[in-house]
Amino acid sequence: MRRSQILAIAVLAALFLAALLSAMTAENQSRQFREIPGARPSSAFPLGTDELGRDRLARLLFATRISLLLAPASALAATLLAALVGGVAGYFGGFWDRCTVRVIDLMLSLPWLFLLLAARALLPLNAPPIASLSMTYGLLALLGWAGPARVIRAGTRKLRESDFTLQALAQGCGRPRILWCHVIPNLKPLLLAQLWTTIPVFILAEANLGLLGLSASEPFPTWGNLLRDLQNPFSVRPEMFVPLAVIVVSVACFKLATPPQELPT
């Protein structure tokens, strides 16, 4: 493992730990101290309060916990779906492969933001904020599998046509055994790389939705809706950049931590 990967994973672990340890501030994240809206940083509120008097730090930590839990979970779901679709298409080829490629092309050409907006509008109105956010991430997984599926399909085809697969076939090895013993184990690095690549994509997708006010509903904070404080250029204060810094650092760390995708030939 490269040194940069270790460092990135350490930073992510530290972030996640800090967010987990902040469990005691969970109530504070939504409590409105209406006498001190927009307060400057102080010992009581290290990042100050937002426009409704809520503790910015408590909200940032809460949002970090949510994003660092839900984004990887949703990326895992998308990668598994991609592995299933792309793996089967790549391994069996033929008609099924051609159909899958068309579906992947179609999925990649869809305007996902509009799809997300439309799907989100159909969600039940009385869903609790955590449920609605989980559904948003679920939708991201449903819409975000196509990119990884294309890579996994190509990787599977490559493995299917590799020398060791041909040798296994020549020695009388059955297709299920080849799949189970040769193809899937060798796909692991590719799947891991896809997982790590997809996480920051989903984090940024949620941030986009949050910036539009279409992520989790009030009073739930997410990284995306914390960025909305930066929209008014005249009222921006240094402490408002902290959520942005956390997102940038996290996304960069996920990119750095992505393992190499080499496949055996």
Next chain:
Amino acid sequence: MKRCLVLTALLGLLPAASQAAQTPSELRFCLTAEPKTFDPLLVDDGSSETVRYLTGGVLIRINRKTQQLNPELALSWNVDTQGRRITFRLRPNVKFSDGTPFSADDVAFTMQRLMDPETHSPTADTFRSSDAVPRIAVSSPVTVSVLFGAPVAGLERLFDQVAIMSAKSPRKIAAVLGPYVVAEYKPGTEVDLSKNPNYWKVDASGVRLPYIDRIRLEIQQNRDIELVKFRRGEIDLINSVDADTFDDLARLAPRSVLDAGVSLESEMMWFNQTAASPLAAYKQTWFRSTAFRRAVSEAINRADLCRVVYRGHARPAEGPISPANQFWFNASLKPHPFDVASARRRLESDGFRVRGGQLYDREGHQVEFSLITNAGNRNRERIASMIQQDLQAIGIHLNVVTLDFPSLIERIAKTFNYESCLLGLTNLDLDPSAQMNVWLSSASNHQWNPNQPAPATAWEAEIDKLMRAQASEVKAEIRKRYFDRVQQIVSEQAPFLYLVTKNSLTAISPDVQNSSPVALTPQAFWNIELLRKPVLTAGSR
């Protein structure tokens, strides 16, 4: 030597002085969208309305400050006792911008075209009290009367929206009687207006108005860019700014902002009482209970909404009519008080009980409902969040849901699949007759329960009766009495929970003189003819 120096200095000033004399003064501000039309009779959007206000000459103008009627192209007018006929005596010796003389024939032409169903004029709808075509009689070049098929409530005020067109000018709608004329339109970029050389108004010292030579209306949909342009001095005014921007600008340039006091804009919420909605029966029962609605209203801290969300630039709302509407506002109404104890009493009287901090109805259902509002409106999202915390005090769990606007409209106007909604209200027209489509139980904009075949409640039946009575009455005092009662019923029954009435906040450059922003549209440039802007040369700037 000294004389030589003075001469040199004077010669040096000459080019600047001549440049100042030749450079026309220009006022710049933004339209938030492309004007859909330049035909004054087809105006149906804010940008076109701005162009019409700046270019159109009207017979009667509502003074945006005093809210009284001012004679413009009509020197005087008279409405008959039945409220069907209005007779105008016109101002003589007035010309259109292209030099065509103005006469009673132009008024007749405008009214005929306005009321022609083929024109599809949105302005005409306010005049249509019956299906009969109005009869227009020109008795002299300066006298014209219009006879409507049935009484039209507040008839003379409606002429504020009717820009007179020329019957004879070859330039058709381009010939105008207002202070400015459209000089150039660059689609997607700007609309340039230049001074009407034949405008009839002069100031007290006989100088022909308007003072400012040109107006550049930049088409800019992004309010943040508009704000940056204002800060850079690239535009001179922003007609309406939100409280956050107002305070930011006040901090950076205190002389550039003005709070003109209470406006016509309110924020309100309502519960879905539509019979056709797919809501559970027990929820429909809650929402139809006046005690429940009043309890929710009394649990909301409106003073906090004004202070926190609007930074003090708002006041708790009394009812459907803002105090900015000086004549029609019912001054006896007070905002619903913030009184949690009273809210609890109302709920108990209606069979609700609190157990473990949660409110339950008489059948044991936990009281929880959702409040939808449009995504992207920060103030509404903040209001919703504060209501959410306020309602916790009476054991109600509120789910706030932000939706994109088309989805929200789909739910409140088509599927009725929502529980409560938070939106804004702006009564641009001061007259209550313009609100018939809200208050009549059969109307489509009767938001809490639209399109009723017959009034669902006794109080809605009473509102129907009162609204119809005021619409067919001519005497303003009697109409006011009817509409005061409507406001009182609405306050008591709380089909709409009026939350706050916002202040009218404008940003206007200190370079612009004689500005006097008001609550009514167009706030910052209602007195456009009197605004002055000194021409600043590069050196002086």
